[in-house]
Amino acid sequence: MSTEDPRELVGTGQVAEEKALEAALRPKALEDFVGQGTVRAQLSLVLESSRLRGTAADHVLLSGPPGLGKTTLAMIIASEMSAPLRITSGPAIQHAGDLAAILSSLSEGEVLFIDEIHRMSRPAEELLYMAMEDFRVDIIVGKGAGATSIPLELPPFTLVGATTRAGLLPGPLRDRFGFTGHLEYYTTEELEKVLRRSAGMLDMSVTNPGFAEIASRSRGTPRIANRLLRRVRDWALVHGVDTVDQDHASEALNTYEVDSRGLDRLDRAVLEALCTKFGGGPVGLSTLAILVGEETETVETVAEPYLVREGLLARTPRGRIATEAAWRHLGLTPPQTGQETLSGTAHEERP
Known part of the structure; x- marks a missing residue:
């Protein structure tokens, strides 16, 4: 039995080796990008128009x-525009000077990708406004009454910003992006297409039911689908399986504690704590985290979003509650309609 933490399979954290493997599986052209049909079509028009005009593409927010x-889309934008790509992240830009150093070194037409752009510092954001709109930044030299502002002209460039929390971006920054695209979770059919492409690159033989089994456990996320595919590859290699079918894929993923709905150990621990210890809730988040032996932030950001999206858990003003679907998934009998559950007041630290 592998000792790999199941959260490495369905979580968002990555180690260096996983990043290298995922980079090899990334599509290099927009036509090879699976899913996100609306965003892909709109972005294609933006890039084609820029090529016809011979100018840098409009700034893009994803x-x-x-x-x-x-x-992946940021890399494709740079590739489609035949431009170099500079990659950084919002948390790495905590001072206006950090951003000024990056901007002043850009070449004409270069694509600057800022991941988690909502986590930039406020002074850096204000510097970015002028850079995006006027391709100019003002460098402050000196302090106090003797400080002077030196304008620095920038070559036209394309900023691609990525965020998981668009609501945290200030309005003036959002308004300066010429194109905004929101990426949706993938359907099982779309994930099967992703897996077929990846399996071909990994030289794997998988049946259609095998692809469907892996896709159904991938939480609608290509990154997770590719990660599970590599773990199935490992299982098949060790067990001497040449062609992976549905039963093989199921057995392999069960080994890694990823169940038929994509739930891992933490997800099931949260539901089991709600159902078996508190009759379905409501339960405060802090109490729930203690019960499953995890940090509060881990439960809130790793487990909860998927459980809520799957209709297995609900957030109420009094705490978290397990839905009837959660009881059924665990093989338990849900309380009768109208049955009184725990009030949650005795263990309600944080709703």
Whole structure:
């Protein structure tokens, strides 16, 4: 039995080796990018128009949950425009001087990709306004009454911003993007297409039911689908399986504690705590985190979003509650309609 933490399979964290493998599986052209049909079509028009005009593409903002392809699309934009790509992140830009150093070194037409752009510092954001609109920044030299502002002209460039929380971006920054695209979760059919492409690159033989089994456990996220495919490859290699069918894929993913709905150990621990210890809730988040032996932030950001999206958990003003679907998924009998559950007041630290 592997000792790999199941959260490495369905979470958003990545180690260096995983990043290298995922980079090899990324599509290099817009026509090879699977899913996100509306965003892909709109972005294609933006890029084609820029090529016909012979100018840098408009600034692009990509929003959506982790793992849906925002970084891949940024790389594709640079490739389609035959331009170099500079990659950084919002948390790495905490001072206006950090951003000024990056901007002043850009070449004409270069694509600057800022991941998690909503986490930039406010002074850096204000500097970015002018750079995006006028391709100019003002460098402050000196302090106090003797400080002077030196304008620095920038070559036209394309900023691609990615965010998982578009609502945290200030209005003036959002308004300066010429194109905004929101990425949605993938359907099972779309994930099967992603897996077929990846399996071909990994030289894997998988049946159609095998692809469907892996896709159905991938939480609607290509990054997770590719990760599960590699774990199935490992299982098949160790067990001497040449062609992976549905039963093989199911057995492999069960080994890694990823169940038929894509739930991992943490997800099931949250539901089991709600159902077996508190009769379905409501339960405060802090109490729930203690019960499953995890940090509050881990439960809130890793487990909750998917459980809520799947209709297995609900957030109420009094705390978290398990839905009837959660009881059924765990093989438990839900309380009778109208049955009184725990009030949650005795363990309600944080709704």
